[in-house]
Amino acid sequence: xxxxxxxxxxxxxxxxxxxxxxxxxxxxxxxxxxxxxxxxxxxxxxxxxxxxxxxxxxxxxxxxxxxxxxxxxxxxxxxxxxxxxxxxxxxxxxxxxxxxxxxxxxxxxxxxxxxxxxxxxxxxxxxxxxxxxxxxxxxxxxxxxxxxxxxxxxxxxxxxxxxxxxxxxxxxxxxxxxxxxxxxxxxxxxxxxxxxxxxxxxxxxxxxxxxxxxxxxxxxxxxxxxxxxxxxxxxxxxxxxxxxxxxxxxxxxxxxxxxxxxxxxxxxxxxxxxxxxxxxxxxxxxxxxxxxxxxxxxxxxxxxxxxxxxxxxxxxxxxxxxxxxxxxxxxxxxxxxxxxxxx
Numbered sequence: 001x002x003x004x005x006x007x008x009x010x011x012x013x014x015x016x017x018x019x020x021x022x023x024x025x026x027x028x029x030x031x032x033x034x035x036x037x038x039x040x041x042x043x044x045x046x047x048x049x050x051x052x053x054x055x056x057x058x059x060x061x062x063x064x065x066x067x068x069x070x071x072x073x074x075x076x077x078x079x080x081x082x083x084x085x086x087x088x089x090x091x092x093x094x095x096x097x098x099x100x101x102x103x104x105x106x107x108x109x110x111x112x113x114x115x116x117x118x119x120x121x122x123x124x125x126x127x128x129x130x131x132x133x134x135x136x137x138x139x140x141x142x143x144x145x146x147x148x149x150x151x152x153x154x155x156x157x158x159x160x161x162x163x164x165x166x167x168x169x170x171x172x173x174x175x176x177x178x179x180x181x182x183x184x185x186x187x188x189x190x191x192x193x194x195x196x197x198x199x200x201x202x203x204x205x206x207x208x209x210x211x212x213x214x215x216x217x218x219x220x221x222x223x224x225x226x227x228x229x230x231x232x233x234x235x236x237x238x239x240x241x242x243x244x245x246x247x248x249x250x251x252x253x254x255x256x257x258x259x260x261x262x263x264x265x266x267x268x269x270x271x272x273x274x275x276x277x278x279x280x281x282x283x284x285x286x287x288x289x290x291x292x293x294x295x296x297x298x299x300x301x302x303x304x305x306x307x308x309x310x311x312x313x314x315x316x317x318x319x320x321x322x323x324x325x326x327x328x329x330x331x332x333x334x335x336x337x338x339x340x341x342x343x
Contacts (some may be wrong), residue, residue, distance in 0.1 A: 012140065015133035022126065030056040032113065034067060034077060039182055040095030041065070041079060047222045048124045048177055051079055052117035058108060060091055065115040069095070070104050073243040077112055091265060096336045097225045099186040099197045124177050131170045134165040144245045157272050159229075161265040178258075183235075183244045186227075186261030195242045198229050205250040211241035219249045 026032045037050045046063070049142050060066075060262045068073075080093035083101050089108050094101040104324060112299045140161045171179060180201040186195040199205050199220045207217035207228060215230040232241050250258070260267070 001091060009140070010134045012095070012133060015129050015136065019133065025253070030054060031116070032067075034079060036079060039180065039198040040098055040140075041081070042097045042198050042225055043223050044081075044096050045079065045118055047180060048119050048175075050119040050122040053113040054116045055113035055199065056179050057114040057116070058111050058116060060085060060089070060108065060111070062091075065090075066093075067112040067115065068110045069112065070102070071110065072104055074110075079115065097170055097184075097196065099196050099227075123178070124171060124175060127175050128167045128171045132163055132167045139163055143308065155272075158269055161269045165265040172262065179205075179248065181205055181246050182244075183207075185242065188241060190232070192225070192229060192231050193244075195231050195244065196225055197244070197246070198225050199223065199246075205246045206250045206315050207244050207246050208237055209244050210243060211236040211243075234334050269292045 022033065022176045023136055032053045034051045034053060036045050036047055036051060039047050062082050062085055062175050065079060066082060067077050067079050078093070080095050080102060083092045083094040085091040086105070090105050092104075093106055094099050133215055139162060143154050143159065146154060150240070180199075182200070184196045184198065185193070186196060193209070193211070197205070197207050197217065197220055199222055202222045204222055205220045207220065208215065209230060212230050214233070217226065217228045217230075220226045228244075288318060303325045
């Protein structure tokens with residue numbers, strides 16, 4: 001088995017082992033893993049995080065983060081913080097990033113479990129790992145067919161770069177962890193707008209509104225919440241004020257770093273090919289220099305043979321000695337002239 005096949009086998013095995021461990025973990029323990037897909041708990045729980053919930057712990061205390069099924073949407077699991085408790089055991093909840101409490105009252109029977117751990121951004125990694133596993137299996141099949149029927153072996157570095165490129169493109173274009181935001185309006189009057197911008201993406205953002213074209217919010221960092229207030233310009237409408245647009249707030253060097261990250265596998269392949277070509281060119285140049293030196297040494301042997309009366313000197317370089325023997329027609333393996341050169 002070649003190095004390419006060994007590496008692809010190892011990558012597929014490792015990916016499958018991690019996915020199997022993640023799937024079996026909730027079945028053999030009282031803990032459950034939940035993926036966070038909304039920004040209501042930013043910055044405590046970023047979007048794309050895996051939350052570990054202990055289903056055997058149903059303790060209710062103000063300030064605790066719990067998983068529960070709201071009465072209004074019982075088929076979904078929410079992860080919010082307990083805001084206040086009531087005498088009958090029920091309680092209200094609120095997201096850390098939301099300006100108001102949730103519009104429901106949760107009973108102890110709706111509780112799924114208590115949060116015991118948060119692993120930020122693990123869901124993004126697992127999503128990319130699923131794609132990388134599929135791409136590795138596909139790359140292994142392509143490698144095997146080409147090696148089996150065409151006798152051509154694809155370099156390991158090229159296969160890894162292809163798998164990494166597809167995985168990155170899937171992550172940034174399908175899962176979209178870079179840009180994501182919600183706007184929660186706290187109050188709108190005839191002259192001003194009060195809202196909270198929840199940036200649950202990785203990129204910093206800036207907010208602006210058609211209701212006031214001269215206003216632009218301060219920089220909103222990734223995985224953060226910023227409360228904004230802007231005045232409604234004269235002649236504008238409240239409908240325009242309810243529309244807040246968000247744009248990335250990146251410097252030019254941030255964009256360069258981002259595109260370098262996206263194209264890094266391709267650049268790595270190109271760099272690898274350039275390095276291989278340069279290595280071949282350098283090797284050819286060194287061989288040419290060594291051949292030139294051997295020719296000079298061969299002329300020196302001829303001169304020494306002529307000076308010693310036809311006897312070949314013993315202390316000569318191996319390469320030069322081989323060239324000398326080939327030039328004179330001497331069989332170095334048998335120590336005598338070949339048959340076609342014998343007198």
